Amino acid sequence: MTSPNIVWTRIDERLLHGQIRITWGKHTEANLILVANDDAAEGPNAAFMQAGMKASAGGEYAVRFFSIQKTIDVIHKASPKQRIFVLCNTPEDVARLVEGGVPITHCNVGNMHFHEGKKQIAKTVSVNSDDINAFERLVKCGVTCTVQNTPDQNPEDVLELAVSA
Template identity: 90%
Template sequence: MTAPNIVWTRIDERLLHGQIRITWGKHTEANLILVANDDAAEGPNAAFMQAGMKASAGGEYAVRFFSIQKTIDVIHKASPKQNIFVLCNNPTDVARLVEGGVPITHCNVGNMHFHEGKRQIAKTVSVDSKDLNAFERMVERGVTCTVQNTPDQKPINVLDLAVENA
């Protein structure tokens, strides 16, 4: 069994949308977008969510919707031909994937919207203590976590931003 070919992992609260397809998908040369999200895979509105996200993919990518646990359970069965773009909507889910043995080495953070109890650390990223804990858990396991909205922007370390904007 070979390691899955994970070409990119991104946190975007919006999950799969046009920017992912147009900008990040092409930049990463992915051919499969794996939306690892319990609600999108199995939630009460999963069919509706999936339909919208599949439309956003524009037919350019294979798209899969797996729960976090299913991703952990099956990612190592991926074909070597699959260039996998893992997409989550929060850092806790990515930390769960890493802790479950999914070989993620870098986590790109795009959009984490401001909500009550969160503080803004970058233009499009707001965090709370649960988010920071998840990033710390990933970093402890060797995962680089950076904020970068588009490929032409310079990546900035998430935890450095959190300290600078405390």
């Protein structure tokens, strides 16, 4: 089993959109964006979601939509030529990937919008106790978790922000 060439992992509630293609895709030099999300892969609105996200990719990247479990099952079959950008919309999904054996070492947190029951820890990131628990599980697995909306910003530790918020 080979280790997949994962060049970036990001949490963004919006999943694949223009900012991912324009800033993060170019910054990471990815050639494949893997949207690891159960709803986008096989939910009732999957076809609609995928169409919008494929349009956002602008044809510059190969795009795949896998459930969390399928990602765990097939990621190690990736070609070494694939420079994979893993995109999830929750820290729980990233934690499930890591606990399932996906070799993620860093998780970039971009957009987790404020909802009832969440507290804002950065301009674009709000968390609840379940999110914090998932980040703690990731850190225990050796994954660095940082908030950084765009590449020109300085990364900040998610858990440190959560404690100080």
